[in-house]
Amino acid sequence: KNEVEQSPQNLTAQEGEFITINCSYSVGISALHWLQQHPGGGIVSLFMLSSGKKKHGRLIATINIQEKHSSLHITASHPRDSAVYICALPSQGGSEKLVFGKGTKLTVNP
């Protein structure tokens, strides 16, 4: 079973700062997910990536398959980015069953 380590657990930033959240895992995977959970509880998928980098607006996700590591970056952070960010990946190989990091609670102050 894949083990997922996400860091940091909590992160407080000032508006405009560059944010990095990290995710490491133990077993090779086909793809990794980054999810966002809003204060109201809803969960949305931000990215799913299997290699390289993906960008959506101010959010950038990267993955290094060899090092078993992924990062989520937020450029020019804004208070509306305040949320819990969760990485998720297959429990083994290409399985549809996911295991999740414990999440990073991001607070962006104005």
Next chain:
Amino acid sequence: DAGITQSPRYKITETGRQVTLMCHQTWSHSYMFWYRQDLGHGLRLIYYSAAADITDKGEVPDGYVVSRSKTENFPLTLESATRSQTSVYFCASIGPEDRLLREQYFGPGTRLTVT
């Protein structure tokens, strides 16, 4: 409405009672999942289903039962609720048929309290 819905959104029940949480999706996605989310543990898979009438256990299945007689519905039943089952429950389904790059879509969650 298109998408994935859960009902009820909030439920308070007593220890020992049977409770069923409903999940409905309108996309005809083949895979559906039930997760629970607890402080300190994050999201954990309870059960999943690859298609109608095909279900399998996840990481924390004890005390739960699922069924999937129709593709669009995936109910989760707590046969005899315990306080340890107080949690937020999320249903999810998998999108397009590209097996390696399938984005999961989550329902809004059900907050269950067992007293």
